[in-house]
Amino acid sequence: MKIPSIKGFDQAALEKYVKNTGWLMLARVGSMAIKVVVGIAVTNYLGKDQNGILNYPVAFVTFFTAAxxxxxxxxxxxxxxxxxxKKNELLGTGFAxxxxGGLIVLPLIYTTYVIANSYNRIDTPLVFIMTVGFTGLIQSFNIIDSFFQSRTQGKYIMRVQIAGNVLSAAIKLALIIIGAGLKWFIFALLLDAALLAAGYLFIYQNNGESVFRWTxxxxxxxxxxxxxxPLAFSAILVSIYMNIDKLMIEYYKGTGELGIYANAVQFAEAWYFIPVAVAASVFPAIMNAxxxxxxxxxxxxQNLYDLMVWISMVLAIFIxxxxxxxxxxxxxxFYSGAHVLSIHIWAGIFVFLGTASAQFLIAEGYTKLSMLRTAMGALINIILNVFWIPKYGIAGAAMATLVAYACSTFWILLxxxxxxxxxMMLKSLLLITLYQKLKGSKDQPG
Incomplete structure (x- = not known):
């Protein structure tokens, strides 16, 4: 298949990276489409209040599962x-x-909920929080993901993820058809993690390996x-960065507004797999160069920054x-969440650029700078949410996210x-490099 040429890009390299990323992107798009369709059905079935209760445990627990x-x-x-x-020793030790870690955080989740509920009544019952909290234990089996990554066998990972998404979607649709209550959708969140773990186990065993040889x-x-x-701390910071707004909305505005906000954000963040897939594909070429x-x-x-801006900007304008x-x-x-989506989608530009610049930080060994950048973004997000959510509601949370992501991404300017x-990122964002590429192509003799 011939890939159309893009002015300013090396055609051979472009074809190589597009083909390497193509099947991965197709699989992720298919998974995203399933999630969006089922997400529409679930949110419409539950309504904004119950949808808020459904999203709260995920936002609450994610800090602990990251830790x-x-x-x-x-x-x-x-x-x-x-x-x-040493695969059996490494995988066995990593799993243990x-x-x-999953066991240790369970009492921490319980204690944090009790303390938080004593200051401000939380609409989501403790049993819902603790149910989702067990995902930390189940996700221990996801260490198998590292095994297939080390062998560059990403196709197995994608098969597991797609199969998990399809089964998860079927279960949620079945719950809607039979008129199940909210608690069953909470259990479905735990089942999602279990399906993914079972898929990893099956495909690992099916490839001639055995978890019983782990030590x-x-x-x-x-x-x-x-x-x-440092990676654990960064993961916690990222969790705070991406979920603190949901907890603060529930605190200031209640579960109804959280349901509307979470619904909009879910669609805005559904596109974040694109920069991850692109960056993972070109990273070896960047390191070789x-x-x-x-x-x-x-x-x-520079080409990577340009590509990230063009994709994210087209998405932002369209949405x-x-x-x-x-x-x-x-x-x-959920119509009142449309303006939230229109604001939040622009944060994607900085997510795309941030993902690209992370490749530079990794290549240069600046992992601590990456952690500090995330910490600064999380801090700005929290501060702005404290002032803007009470004043502007869920739109304020979306604006806080946009500003925090922008500040975090361009913190490296300091x-x-x-x-x-x-x-270089600013030149891409301001379309200066696009103008240079177009001008260069016109100046070349035809």
């Missing part, structure tokens, strides 16, 4: 690449660490815990104008050694 993972997944993948013969090694555990804590040719390295980073019509047709009860990359 429970202890950031070991990334290090397991790296160590499997370096020492594939994550499982113990725990204390020296590996010490190594993982010593080196993975950094090793062999710094000029090519910089050009590839901004169509959001009112989409809500009026598919979700009339650091001398990363400032040049920030300027």
């Amino acid at each position: 429970a993972a202890l950031g070991v997944d990334g290090f397991i993948t790296r160590e499997l690449l370096r020492n594939p013969e 660490i994550k499982f113990m 725990f090694k204390s020296d590996i555990a010490k190594f993982l815990l010593k080196n993975s804590w 950094r090793r062999d040719n710094l000029q090519r390295y910089e050009k590839r980073m 901004t104008f169509t959001a009112p019509y989409l809500f009026r047709i598919f979700k009339p009860e 650091i001398p050694k990363t400032r040049h990359q920030g300027i």
Whole structure:
């Protein structure tokens, strides 16, 4: 298949990365389409108040499940690449660490809920929170994901995820058909994690491996815990960054407004798989260019920033104008969330750029800067939500997210050694590089 040429891009490289990413993107688009369709059905069935209660446990528990993972997944993948013969020790130790983390956070979830409920009554029952809290234990089996990543066998991961999404969608539609109550949709959230874990187990065993050969090694555990804590802390910060607005909306405005907001945000964030897939595809080429040719390295980073801006900007413009019509047709009860989607979708531009610049930070070994950038974004988000949610409601939360994402992404402008990359991102965002590419193509003799 011939990929259409884009001015300013190396055609051979473009074809390579598009083909490498194509099946992954197709699978993710299919999964997203399933989630959107089922999401529309579930939210319309439950209504805004119950939808708010359904979303609250996920937002509440996500901080704890991020902590429970202890950031070991990334290090397991790296160590499997370096020492594939130690796969059973690495996977067994990683699984044990994550499982113990999942156990430890359960009483923390309970205690935090009790304290928070004593200050401000939470509409979501404790049993719902604790039910979702058990996902931290079940997700221990997701360590198998690292095994397939280390072998560049992403097709297996995608098969598991797609199958899980299809089964999850079927279960939720069945619950709607039989007229099930809210508690069954809460249990379905736990079942989603169980289906994914079962899929990983099945495909791992089906590839001639066995979890019964996994072993725990204390020296590996010490190594993982010593080196993975920055990633664990970053995961917690990301969870705060992306979910604190939902908790604060419930606190200030109640579950009804949370249901409307969560519904809009779910659609806005559904597109965030795109930058992750693109960045993962081009990362090896970026690392090779950094090793062999710094000029090519910089050009590839600039092209990546350009691509991220073009995709996200087209999405933002399209959704901004169509959001009112989409809500009026598919979700009339949630129509007041259309303006939230129109605001929140623009945060995607900075998410796309932030994902791209993260490749530079990883390539240069600036992992602590990446963690600080996330921390600053989370802090700004919290501060703005405190002032803007009481004043502007759920629109204020969307604006806070937009500003926080923008500040976090361009924070690297304040650091001398990363400032040049920030300027490159600004050139893409302001469409300066697009103008240069178009001008360059016109100046070339035809």
